[in-house]
Amino acid sequence: MRNVTIKEVAQAASVSTATISRVLNKSGYVSEDVRQRVLETVRQLNYRPNAVARNLKRDRTHCVGLILPDMRNPYFMRLAREIQALLSVRNYHILYTDSGADASRERIAINFMLENRIEALVIAGVGENADKLREVQERGIPLILIDRRVEDVHTDIIIDDNKGAAERAVKLLIDKGHRKIGILCGPEGISTADERREGVLNALVRAGLNYADMFWYSGDFSRSSGREAARQMTRLLEPPTAVFSTNNEMTFGLYLGLKELGQPLDFWEVASYGELEFAPLFANRLAYVKQNPEAIGRTAAELVLERIGGSDREEQCSEQIMLTPDIVCM
């Protein structure tokens, strides 16, 4: 069954396409009986307007792009869900891509979205596509960074106080008396990783501890790198007595690693940046930085609507919205 066009509806209802359009968009005047007749014909022919044509004509798509590094991470999905929920109320829809934390896939996704004339882009970027992101801006598309900064891109951003929170988390370990701490870092270049590392350093310095006394593990925010860290740290002659993991997936991996190694899960005092959903089930000796992905999502959605629908003053100031997460001890 081919799709019916507005022209065919017009013919069937013996009115002009303009009238059909007016009825369907509730724009302009149309007499009640004609309106009824049109509506009836629309129903009979099961007419469904072609949004592609409408988008071309109106030069708006009601689509917002969303690019995230991993849709299996509940943190990002809670965030995504919140955005979607809020935008859908205003009849905006999401073109969603999982970049897999891969710069080239991210580029492809941005290009696709550009060609499809998304009206705004929300992205937790891998950090290497500053040029593309600037292009987005130059084309007048509101760009909203979430979770991570991108060097040389200046725009709205919604982000944790990564440094501060990491510092507090590590301080907590130090206050409990730990002097040798395993630090599981994320990939350099990702702003969250860098800032959290800075926070760690701050905490050490303030406590008069030595950088070199810690065990530094450089991971990639993945589960498997957390696992690997566990393996390495248990093998040390003098293993750390506590661990600070800079993201939730690595923390998860750390526990998986301990389990595989036959060690008890409370082998270390652990502090984690980011929550583990299942932590309440078993954890003791665990503290975590409680992020609020829903808040980020909500703020992002509001900002999108503001920027899209907003006034036409060309230069709006870009906002940096910083969230201060709590630290939760189990």
Added chain:
Amino acid sequence: MRNVTIKEVAQAASVSTATISRVLNKSGYVSEDVRQRVLETVRQLNYRPNAVARNLKRDRTHCVGLILPDMRNPYFMRLAREIQALLSVRNYHILYTDSGADASRERIAINFMLENRIEALVIAGVGENADKLREVQERGIPLILIDRRVEDVHTDIIIDDNKGAAERAVKLLIDKGHRKIGILCGPEGISTADERREGVLNALVRAGLNYADMFWYSGDFSRSSGREAARQMTRLLEPPTAVFSTNNEMTFGLYLGLKELGQPLDFWEVASYGELEFAPLFANRLAYVKQNPEAIGRTAAELVLERIGGSDREEQCSEQIMLTPDIVCM
């Protein structure tokens, strides 16, 4: 910076729009020097073709719709990620909606997708929109059901052998000697819930056990209903000695409930339909039906491509692909 149109590029390169189009699409003949000149101009003007216009003209959007009931459930997200990965290789993109297991939101999403002329729809439906789904089919859009059936909709479907797997899981509990089992059911009307319930009944009948001797809890596949089940079951004068939970979220909730009630996590022998990512960390007395969302995603993606690109024989047979999950004991 307004978007440049093909016309402007043509002017700047002093050729016709047709030539630009030919260069960019590598279609038809164009001399090498003109080609170079065009490419250069395209670069200089930073021209980016308008996919909306192209889609209208070509009558294809390269978009596939995906509707899932909950993007926070890792099961669905693993599935979604796999679909996306495979489709993106063939330059297809995903229009993704979280229906929140809500029929009316699902309707809205389907309508939106219909208007936006998606080329195929993959959906784990709530079950109440058979009419809409049939409309999708009638419009010639390949429809692929995953995970759940929808009554009166006949099309490709990729699905677990829910009944068989549930039966085996319950048999396992019975074989271990359990005679009073708590059964955590999902919402009636959702095919997975219904089929798993059937599987349970089969297992009971085959073992000569009495329906009425079990504790039946009717939940909604959510974490909180699992929690509530734990509360009710521990309050019984004669609590069950084992539990079969018909989905992963309820199993999670069950454990959360136990924890809140101050009970040990191995209070019950548990069998769960669907995996808990963190189960390896603590679980004993847990068996689970190991689903394979990646396989479902992969199969769905392949089917989409086959249906879209496939030959034009109008009537292709619809396939029912049934996966047989293993049961894993921890």
Added chain:
DNA sequence: TTGTAAGCGTTATCAT
């Protein structure tokens, strides 16, 4: 090898 122009399905302006 290149250009002209019709048309994709809408919306919106201008007549009437």
Added chain:
DNA sequence: ATGATAACGCTTACAA
């Protein structure tokens, strides 16, 4: 209150 009709930005016969 309604109808013609010119766009929107592209692709693709068809001409040249």
